[in-house]
Amino acid sequence: MNERIEYWVKIPIGPIHPALEEPEKFIITLDGERIINVDVKLGYNLRGLEWIAMRRNWIQVLYLAERICGICSFSHNHTYARAVEEMAGIEVPERAEYIRVIVGELERIHSHLLNLGVVAHSIGYDTVLHLSWLAREKVMDILEDIGGNRVNYAGNMIGGVRRDITEKHKRAILDMIYYYRQEIMPKIEEIFLYDPTVEARLRDSGVIPKRIAIEYSAQGPTARGSGIKKDVRYNEKLGVYPDLGVKPVTPKEFTGVIKGDVFDRMVVRVGELWQSMEIIERALDQMPEGKIKAFPKDNMILFKLKKAEGEGIGRYEAPRGETIHYVRAEPGRDGPAKWKMREPTFPNLFAVARALVGEQLADVPVAIASIDPCLSCTDRVAVIDAETGRKRILTEVDLLKESIKKTKEINPNIKAKPEKIGIGRCIL
Amino acid sequence: MTPEEFAERIKAKFEDVEVKITENKLPHPRKRIWIEVSREKFKDVVKFLKEIDPTAQFSIIIAEDRGDRLTAKYHWEMFWEQGESLSVVIGTACSKDDPVLPTITDIFPSSLPYEREVQEFLGIKYEGIPDPRRLFLPDDFPEGVYPLRLDETGITPEMVKNAGHPYRRESK
Numbered sequence: 001m002n003e004r005i006e007y008w009v010k011i012p013i014g015p016i017h018p019a020l021e022e023p024e025k026f027i028i029t030l031d032g033e034r035i036i037n038v039d040v041k042l043g044y045n046l047r048g049l050e051w052i053a054m055r056r057n058w059i060q061v062l063y064l065a066e067r068i069c070g071i072c073s074f075s076h077n078h079t080y081a082r083a084v085e086e087m088a089g090i091e092v093p094e095r096a097e098y099i100r101v102i103v104g105e106l107e108r109i110h111s112h113l114l115n116l117g118v119v120a121h122s123i124g125y126d127t128v129l130h131l132s133w134l135a136r137e138k139v140m141d142i143l144e145d146i147g148g149n150r151v152n153y154a155g156n157m158i159g160g161v162r163r164d165i166t167e168k169h170k171r172a173i174l175d176m177i178y179y180y181r182q183e184i185m186p187k188i189e190e191i192f193l194y195d196p197t198v199e200a201r202l203r204d205s206g207v208i209p210k211r212i213a214i215e216y217s218a219q220g221p222t223a224r225g226s227g228i229k230k231d232v233r234y235n236e237k238l239g240v241y242p243d244l245g246v247k248p249v250t251p252k253e254f255t256g257v258i259k260g261d262v263f264d265r266m267v268v269r270v271g272e273l274w275q276s277m278e279i280i281e282r283a284l285d286q287m288p289e290g291k292i293k294a295f296p297k298d299n300m301i302l303f304k305l306k307k308a309e310g311e312g313i314g315r316y317e318a319p320r321g322e323t324i325h326y327v328r329a330e331p332g333r334d335g336p337a338k339w340k341m342r343e344p345t346f347p348n349l350f351a352v353a354r355a356l357v358g359e360q361l362a363d364v365p366v367a368i369a370s371i372d373p374c375l376s377c378t379d380r381v382a383v384i385d386a387e388t389g390r391k392r393i394l395t396e397v398d399l400l401k402e403s404i405k406k407t408k409e410i411n412p413n414i415k416a417k418p419e420k421i422g423i424g425r426c427i428l
Numbered sequence: 429m430t431p432e433e434f435a436e437r438i439k440a441k442f443e444d445v446e447v448k449i450t451e452n453k454l455p456h457p458r459k460r461i462w463i464e465v466s467r468e469k470f471k472d473v474v475k476f477l478k479e480i481d482p483t484a485q486f487s488i489i490i491a492e493d494r495g496d497r498l499t500a501k502y503h504w505e506m507f508w509e510q511g512e513s514l515s516v517v518i519g520t521a522c523s524k525d526d527p528v529l530p531t532i533t534d535i536f537p538s539s540l541p542y543e544r545e546v547q548e549f550l551g552i553k554y555e556g557i558p559d560p561r562r563l564f565l566p567d568d569f570p571e572g573v574y575p576l577r578l579d580e581t582g583i584t585p586e587m588v589k590n591a592g593h594p595y596r597r598e599s600k
Contacts, residue, residue, distance in 0.1 A: 043564035051575060051583065086452045097455055217485045217538035228508075230485070235505065235513040237456040313460060313503065313515070324503065326490045340490040350541055 026353070026364070033360050038353040050339060057334040058084060058158060058305050059298055065325070066152050068343070071114065073152050074107045075318035076325070076341065081156045082238075083325040084336075087312025088305060090294055096160035097240045098287040102173070103155050104316075105276040105283075106143055109180075110136040111319035112221075112269040112276075115372040116188060119266060122365040123201050124404040124416030128191055135184045138176050145169060158301050159294030170284050177277045185273065192266050193254065197411040202263035206367025208355040209260055216351035219344035220321025221272065222371045224250050225265035227258040232317035244282045249275055262363075262370040269372075307331055320344040320372045345371070362402040429507050431459045434480070434514055441476055442469060463518045470520040471530045474502075477516070478535050481506045484516075489542040491550045493578040497521045498552055500529060502539075522552065524579075531556040549576045 029037040049068065053061045066077040078100060085092060092100075117132025140150040147153030147163055155161050165173075191198060208218060213226035223230055231248040233241040249271040251257070251264040258264060295301045308329040315324050321344025328338040348371040356367055400418035408414050435447045446464040451457055465473050477484055487503040501519040522529055531554040533540045543554045544563040551574035554560070565575070574581050 041563075043562075043566065046564055048575070086450075089453075091453060094455060214483050214485070215537055217487070217536075230505075230508045230513075235508045235511065236515070237458055237512055238454070240455050242456050311462075313517070315515070322487065322505075324487050326488070326501070326503075328492070338490070338492050340488070342488045346541065347538055350538065 026368075028356075028361070028364065030361060033362075035356050035359050035361065035364075038356045040349050040353050042349075050341075053336060053339045055335075057302060058336065059301065061335060061339060062156065062158065063152075063154065065341070066154060068341070070151050071111050072107060072318045072320065072323070072343075074103055074155065075316055075323050076343070077154070077156045078104065079314040079316040079318075079323045079325045080327070080339070080341070081158050082314030082316065083312040083327045084158050084305070084314075085312070086314060087310050087327055087329055088308045090159045090304075092160050092239075092294060093291040094240070094288050095164075095290045096292045098283045099161045099163075099165055099292060100156065101240060101244065101283045102165060102280055102287075103143070103146065103153065103161075105280050106139050106173075108276050108319045109273060110139040110143075111372070112273050113139075113184075113188075115319075115369070116192065116266060116269055118372075119202075119262065119366060119369045120191065120198075122369045122400065122403055123198070124400075124407045124414050125191070125198070126416050131184075131187060135180070138179065142169070142172055142176055145172060157293060157295075157298070158305075160292050162293075164292050165284075165287070173280060173284065177281060180273075180277060185270075188270060188273070192270055197407070197414070199263060200410045201407050202266065202366065202370075203261055204259065205262045205363045206352065206355060206359065206370055207259060207261045208351055210258075212355055213260065213351060216354055217347045218321075218351040218371075219347055220317065220319070220372075221265050221268040222321065222344075222348045222351065224248055225258075225268045225370075226260035227252070232315050232322050234317075236315050238316065240283075240286075241279075243286065244279050246275065246279055262366050265370045302334065305329065306334065318344060321348065348372075360406075361399075362406040365399045365403045429480075429510070429514065431461050431514060434506075434516070435461060437480065438463060438473070438476070442473060445469065445473065458515075460515045460517065463516065465518060465520050467520050467522050467529060470518070471532065471535075473518060474532050474535055477504065477506070477518070483509065484536075486536045486538050486542075489539070489546050491546040491552060491576070493550060493576060493582075494521075495578065497523050498527055498550055500546065500550075500552065502532075527551055528553045528555050530554070531558075533558055548574070550574055551577060551581065 027039040027041065028035055049064055053064055056064060062077055062080060065080040066073045068076045113132045113136045117129035120128035143153055144150040146165060146169055147155045155163055208222065208226050210226045210228060213223050213228055218226065227250055229248040229250060231246070232238060233246045234248055249268050251267040254267050254271055309331050311326065311328045313324065313326050315322060323343055325341040327336045330337045352367055352371050356364065359367065397418045404414065404416050404418055431449050435449060438445060438447055444466065448462045449459055450462065451459050463473065485505045485508065487505060490501040492499050499519060499521040501517050504516045506514040506516055520529065529552055531543060533543065540559060541563060543557055544559065544561065546552050547554060547560060548562050548565050572581060575583050
């Protein structure tokens with residue numbers, strides 16, 4: 001989420017309810033069944049984090065950043081820490097760098113699993129959603145063991161990490177990887193790489209041509225699905241990632257062809273699941289002994305940063321793409337004079353909105369779900385008939401009905417019913 | 429293209445531009461290029477950026493109220509195809525009396541949402557922006573109030589409720 005000032009004003013709750021899904025609005029103009037324009041309206045989840053951060057100290061902002069999102073809490077917390085470390089010239093112990101990699105890749109695994117399930121749900125494959133929720137429990141159990149919480153692990157500190165990875169954790173992680181390779185990944189590949197109905201349904205849906213992906217700065221799997229070999233872990237030479245063999249995953253390695261459609265974006269996520277497991281194994285193997293923090297006590301950090309001056313940028317490849325944070329310090333202040341962050345959904349929404357022009361209405365849910373927005377499902381889509389100018393409101397269930405109908409045209413045996421998932425991505 | 433080569437090309441082309449390279453001593457050293465340019469030259473520098481690398485990826489606009497002026501810094505990732513990319517920040521500024529900056533949406537279409545965001549939160553007007561509508565703030569948010577301004581046009585205390593536990597109300 002791109003967080004902004006919170007201003008209390010009486011806005012009718014109306015059809016958008018804070019407890020249901022995540023709110024954003026797409027206004028779609030149709031000509032028959034063809035989409036001729038998509039407009040995006042944001043701001044329903046505005047919480048004023050930047051403004052609040054100006055009234056917090058450096059360490060408190062760390063916890064604030066983590067609560068930007070429940071799925072990629074580590075990513076924001078980590079990127080903010082990187083920005084501060086760059087600004088102040090703080091060096092992170094090498095063991096802490098490896099721990100950051102391990103936790104980051106565990107987060108990527110559970111985020112991608114969830115998105116694979118959500119996309120399957122949006123075309124009527126509800127059992128796949130159940131499988132992905134079952135599978136990610138294993139990762140979240142491990143994250144809870146390491147950090148004490150399954151969602152907001154609070155693992156990073158400026159100058160290092162707060163929790164070490166012990167031999168017990170190491171064994172649990174390797175067991176999890178073994179289980180995933182033997183049990184979960186074959187099922188996922190069978191569905192997303194080899195199922196003819198899924199392929200027929202996802203192919204040529206929500207195509208984002210490489211040209212548009214570059215022009216609109218698509219990020220993460222959305223960009224790599226269009227053939228752009230870009231990944232911050234690789235391009236930024238971030239931390240110890242260059243020692244772990246990370247490289248951008250594109251669909252070419254799996255299917256030999258790149259179309260930039262929903263299918264390709266899912267293939268990228270499957271490939272990244274495999275890569276993340278490899279990275280974790282190598283990191284556990286190469287991790288040196290030593291300190292995990294540059295500063296033994298937190299007040300030493302605040303003392304050092306009180307005198308700091310300058311600017312820093314942190315960049316990281318979150319599960320959805322490039323996350324970038326900026327901080328500026330003024331001497332004498334307890335906290336940042338300026339904190340700015342941007343998550344990958346922001347550019348991806350506009351890239352997919354641009355790419356949806358010319359598509360069918362039935363492809364809207366799966367195209368939006370495939371960019372893995374941190375605004376998970378479409379809460380409301382306004383459809384304007386180009387000929388009559390009349391406007392009608394479609395709910396998520398209406399859109400799912402269209403989407404599932406299209407899947408049934410391909411395979412009549414599909415029995416899914418259009419139901420909302422019912423749990424917001426950030427309410428965990 | 430290395431950061432030094434890029435910096436040389438910018439300096440050769442534009443005389444009155446400040447270019448600075450910072451280095452981050454991570455396990456693997458990482459450099460970043462910071463450029464400061466005047467409002468009048470800003471668009472020309474951005475066009476040149478696009479000429480040098482047509483696949484440059486625009487990332488973010490960081491706009492700020494610096495008391496006497498409003499600053500805006502833009503970040504690009506360039507030459508990502510070569511593996512190690514260039515991280516480039518171009519900063520410019522305008523006074524509060526005349527808070528106008530040129531739009532770059534004709535050069536980088538992906539900058540439009542960020543410019544809309546800066547317009548509503550900092551009150552910087554983008555000259556030539558194709559779609560100036562609000563992006564985040566509610567439709568009934570008062571005109572003339574810019575939430576991230578630090579002066580009287582910013583958020584007033586009456587507008588704030590439940591802003592969290594009162595840790596250090598004044599951070600100075």
